[in-house]
Amino acid sequence: MMNKVILIGRLTRDPELRYTPSGAPVAGFSLAVDRQFTNRQGERETDFINIVVWQKLAETCANHLSKGRLVAVDGRLQIRSYDDNQGIRRTIAEVVANEVKFLDRPKESQQGVPPKGSSIAEGESFGSEISFNEEEIPF
Amino acid sequence: MMNKVILIGRLTRDPELRYTPSGAPVAGFSLAVDRQFTNRQGERETDFINIVVWQKLAETCANHLSKGRLVAVDGRLQIRSYDDNQGIRRTIAEVVANEVKFLDRPKESQQGVPPKGSSIAEGESFGSEISFNEEEIPF
């Protein structure tokens, strides 16, 4: 009935862009979200959360985001089940993003080549894409 | 850094209440959250999301909630990894609740016996419990 997720964290790797058989772009990346409180050993733990992005927003993320970038994600929590290649039922949790906001500047390129996303101003936003009625996610 | 989840859905079964070795109450239940849009076959899918509740709120949920009840949950998405009994690494997603609001009345008891939660008014809220620095969840 209602399913809202809002995350702020850093990409653990560059986004991967794929296309569904019908041609819809889908991007995926993993977000490291540090917990607010430390555990009993005094360590700060972090949750690694899979993000899925569809359509135009997928291409924007693939073009402008990279490992280490800080983003805010607004989406919904989706639980998918499937059988793996050993026939074991597995369940996957992922956040399907409606909105991804870029919260920091891309790092300077080391060699004069414009880095991915170099023209994106700090804090610039990237519109909203609502994904629905799509085929299976090919990750 | 920021990790917020807000869900509205129905319990798929009665909550289970356990206690950690150190005596902290923990309750768990699964929430059925219908998706907003239907899939390409025109069916409405639903996500089944595990909820974990600690401390006093755990006992309140165990005492007053049951299968079928409608609730709103505010919490954070937590990803835990462990090795199952076949040594296969598995990962579990669950929402650790800070707040659980009861949105409907308990069903009438069939036989004059007061049902669980019968004294709880519609819409009554159950305070906020923030869980942290706790031992492993025994589900």
Place this chain on the structure above:
Amino acid sequence: MMNKVILIGRLTRDPELRYTPSGAPVAGFSLAVDRQFTNRQGERETDFINIVVWQKLAETCANHLSKGRLVAVDGRLQIRSYDDNQGIRRTIAEVVANEVKFLDRPKESQQGVPPKGSSIAEGESFGSEISFNEEEIPF
């Protein structure tokens, strides 16, 4: 950059439906949202929050909601300023809803006449309307 509001509360009056000069439907209502904690006098206070709904969702709300109904609202907080008829600058806060979920059944009609919204099942949802690029709200 990001502006999310999620509320659960009860309508303090029936929604009012208007149309902009260009014909876009807009509905408004006020939501009573009880605070979680009591104040120092031990009283529970409540916030009365103005909700604005556009387009098809406006008509759905006007047709099916009425005073006292319990709803969940997902939207954004909007601050508008204007000069009142005495030339005093005033500022208005309202939540522009993207989604309104109906969380309880309509009350039984007293006289056999079907009440507004009588065909709406408990928990039924009403799609999402995103309002933007609209003219001034005529309340």
Place this chain on the structure above:
Amino acid sequence: MMNKVILIGRLTRDPELRYTPSGAPVAGFSLAVDRQFTNRQGERETDFINIVVWQKLAETCANHLSKGRLVAVDGRLQIRSYDDNQGIRRTIAEVVANEVKFLDRPKESQQGVPPKGSSIAEGESFGSEISFNEEEIPF
């Protein structure tokens, strides 16, 4: 019953720190939150939203934040009414923050003097303060 607000924006001025008669610290600042969509004239509008912070988090904000800083705020929308000095009833909307996350680095100081917040790393968080049962906000 449920009242959640999540905002990302920039401070329009330095925070103001006050103390209630009983000694509780309260800080206030205004947040500029750009809207996602442009209006019919193609301009991007922005909402200016008052934020109130209590207790230790108030002092942390006052010490480390300043005009222009980018933050994420998690809180609740509060509507207060009062009569102004001309006896006109006025209503004020503000977000009472539970959490404030600092999303950018403080600007370099111009003259070698350590700037406010200079020891705060990018993305460092500042715990959570829940304010309740407090006296009137003295702004």
Place this chain on the structure above:
DNA sequence: TTTT
């Protein structure tokens, strides 16, 4: 498998 992990980010700063």
Place this chain on the structure above:
DNA sequence: TTTT
């Protein structure tokens, strides 16, 4: 394994 699933709720209405």
